Amino acid sequence: MAELTCGATCAKYLLFVFNFIFFVCGAVVLGIGIWLLADKSSFIELTKVSSDVTSVTDSINTPGVLEAAAITLIVAGVVTFIVAFLGCFGAIKEWRPLLITYAVFLFIILILLISAGIAAGAFKDNVESTLESFLNNTLIREYGKLDDNDKPTPISAAWDQMQYSLECCGVESGADYGKGVAGMGPINWANGPIGDWQIPPTCCRIADNTRTLDETVFNELIVKGCMQDVNNNAVSNYDKGCSDALYKWITDNGLIVAGVSIGLGIVQIFGIIFALCLCTAIGKAQGGAV
16 A cells, blocks of 8 residues: 555545445445335334324335335435445545545535535425425325225325324315315215314324324324314314424424535535545555556
8 A cells, every 4th residue: 555644544544434434324224225125014013103003103104105215215325335335445445446436426416415405495485385285285185085904095194194293284274174175075084983073183282292193192182172163272273274384394394404414515525525635645655656
């Protein structure tokens, strides 16, 4: 190996350590993705909170949802694994072609990250209207529908989970349920008696909405009785639409995502600089040889 300066040696081992950490993380993510894709049943059993998990939770574990999650994890794992390997191996072996390839990959990822940020900023003004349109369509077409196993469809379950977690009801308000939605005609609840319900139980207020939305919690919501007493703000979220609540949740968490993205961008910039500096130092130490 070439005799490197103190600064180049520091850059070499910093690159190796950081990329080794990412290499391990990529391998773990890749492994989870492969396991999830190959053995869905074991994953479902492992993630069940209790034996009485309701159809709301069960429907999230449908093959299509799990396969999409698995493929996403596999792609993310493979990309992280390959890029980290290039940085790791290139640094420890002081091999310039690998380090240059590593820097190019980081540069491409950085450009994609910046492009995503620009696109997000450009479409920011359209997010609220697009979100409202999407919620309206899914509520009208999917809410209350059952799958082949008589469980709520993933979108219907997602609506219940959203209303429960974000303490909201309908798109603009609970009045949206009076307009008639798919599977209801105009009201045909998948998770309980029709009676004189005007809104679903997940529109009811509950003291602790951090608990899993299982059968016990669902029964507690039914006992609240807000499905009939929609205008009682003490027990009902009738007047709070999910469009505004979800938009607020997205913008609040968008700041976190932006912060993480900026942090990743800074790490990538330092990675590119260290890789190129190490390449230059190796070239000088080897008398200009590649």
